[in-house]
Amino acid sequence: MASMNKIVAEVTNRIIERSKGSREIYLERIRKAGSQGPRRGTLACGNLAHGFAACGPGDKQELKAGTAPNIAIVTAYNDMLSAHQPYERYPELIREAARKVGAVAQVAGGTPAMCDGVTQGQAGMELSLFSRDLIAQSTAVALSHQMFDAALYLGVCDKIVPGLIMGALSFGHLPSIFVPAGPMTSGLSNNEKSRIRQLYAEGKVGRPELLEAESASYHGPGTCTFYGTANSNQMLMEIMGLHLPASSFVNPNTPLRDALTTAAVERVTQITAMGNEYTPIGEVLDEKVWVNGIVGLLATGGSTNHTMHIVAMAAAAGVKLNWQDLSDLSGAVPLLARVYPNGSADVNHFHAAGGMGFLISQLLDSGHLHNDVKTIAGTDLDGYRKEAFLDGDKATWKPATKTSHDESVLRPANNPFSEDGGLRILTGNLGRSVIKVSAVKPEKRVVEAPALIFDSQDEMQAAFKRGELERDFIAVIRFQGPQANGMPELHKLTPALGVLQDKGFKVALVTDGRMSGASGKVPAAIHITPEVLAGGPLGKVREGDIIRLDAETGTLEVKVPEAEFNARPQATADLSSNGFGVGRDLFGLFRRAAVGAEQGAHVFGADLPGYQP
Secondary structure, X not given: OXXXXXXXXXXXXXXXXXXXXXXXXXXXXXHHHHHOOOHHHHOOHHHHHHHHOOOOHHHHHHHHHOOOOEEEEEEOOOOOOOOOHHHHHHHHHHHHHHHHOOOEEEEEEEOOOOOHHHHOOOHHHHHHHHHHHXXXXXXXXXXXXXOXXXXXXXXXXXXXXXXXXXXXXHOOOOXXXXXXXXXXXXXXXXXXXXXXXXXXXOOOOOHHHHHHHHHHHOOXXXXXXXXXXXXXXXXXXXXXXXXXXXXXXXXXXXXXXXXXXXXXXXXXXXXXXXXXXXXXXXXXXXXXXXXHHHHHXXXXXXXXXXXXXXXHHHHHOOOOOOHHHHXXXXXXXXXXXOOOOOOOOOHHHHHHHOHHHHHHHHHHHOOOOOOOOOOOOOXXXXXXXXXXXXXXXXXXXXXXXXXXXXXXXXXXXXXXXXXXXXXXXXXXXXXXXXXXXXXXXXHHOEEEEEEEEXXXXXXXXXXXXXXXXXXXXXXXXXXXXXXXXXXXXXXXXXXXXXXXXXXXXXXXXXXXXXXXXXXXXXXXXXXXXXXXXXXXXXXXXXXXXXXXXXXXXXXXXXXXXXXXXXXXXXXXXXXXXXXXXXXXXXXXXXXXXXXXXXXXXXXXXXXXXOOOO
């Protein structure tokens, strides 16, 4: 194993130093909670009786006696969301597995689980980002009964895993394992799906053809197979030691998937305070583990949503991260995976090529990951150099492959797709923003063109359909930040911008909104902070101003004399229609409380011990 990469070590050390005070406060809180033992033992008899009133006789007797660990199930199940539909079977599977090892399991509560694929381009998308914080709160409500010794978290998708993590860290004294459901089997190729979308945008095919293509791509239970935020979440949970090894990308409703779920139940009973391997989640998620997560994100070209999520999640553990940390690490971490939209493969191909076991092995051996970390498996990260197999009906593990089975998808660290990660931070007189370059061809990464101003993605779509965008331009989409409208993703723009780029025009997107893990071949400076509604300088850009987006040098600038630019009035917009309909009227408090994108775009402010303004 190589010595630690110098940049990774330096970034880790500065995070540790920066977080020293807040991390100590957090650890003191959870250690105090953990020292009090299982809290149900201190509940009044009436409280406790309510807690097991609906249990069967055996479980009830175990909880009365107080000798069996009680495992909370916090589930994001619903059967509209393909990634979460497989969780319907999990509670009974978990309860039965728990009984076999002398434990009890109860569904402690459910959390919302919305699908960005369903709400994409719709008004409901304005609830998406804030659903993360609502999930954190609902997780806290589920665990607030203090009936539990540990927790199993059932969640996969975009805001759901980050929200569950934040909620779990509020109960950081409880051992916790995240239990995945797995990706759907491969359907229509991602390249073909993208081709049909562009043909539809050009009016060359109709809605029936588009719907048929989408249905062939998203066709069954499991996570969407492209490498967006949902699958980035699964990668993170494994590389950060919260999944069992090699469990992230096993397909749903298979014998191995069920065996891995059973193994998670068995393992969580072993790491409670009632066992010999007490492993609270708040102790697991230290500074080195968060750096490992960022390294994994960069090495795989993961979701830009995590430039916000990982900051917010870490803050809940008392760890202070910022975009400079991500940017510096990106310069040092090689890109080892190409999964759509950064390539033609899907996550099933990634898993078959060697998957997480191969990836972790390569990054450990190249000195890019910290090995000396805690994991729920009871090993250091070396214990995750594994592949999972079936032995009868039991999960077992073997050493991961030492060579990639497909170097067009997954490469060794000494032969990466790129010497640096797929994420960069842009700075300049328009603020700070994020760009995902792993899917953008090098010759497309610098665009200098006049600004065209839009206050919604619908405005730009309408201009495209009218044929007004057949030229070089940079689309400025304003008033899309968390305070303005909840920061929706803007993927409706991707096909149109892709069409224009393919026609030879120099195009790019600049916005205080989001594009997420599906950010594709068109350069997009996203998450601009401060956002326009909070006085961000993007609000002073005018139609025709020349903007230069340079992903190579990491700059984003409007070419207007400084004095003239500063003297301009800030743009305004009528946002009243964003405040009602599809439940948006219930989220006004969230919009008013939201902090900036670089601070995690959450609503909890200084209540998170690692929050930094």
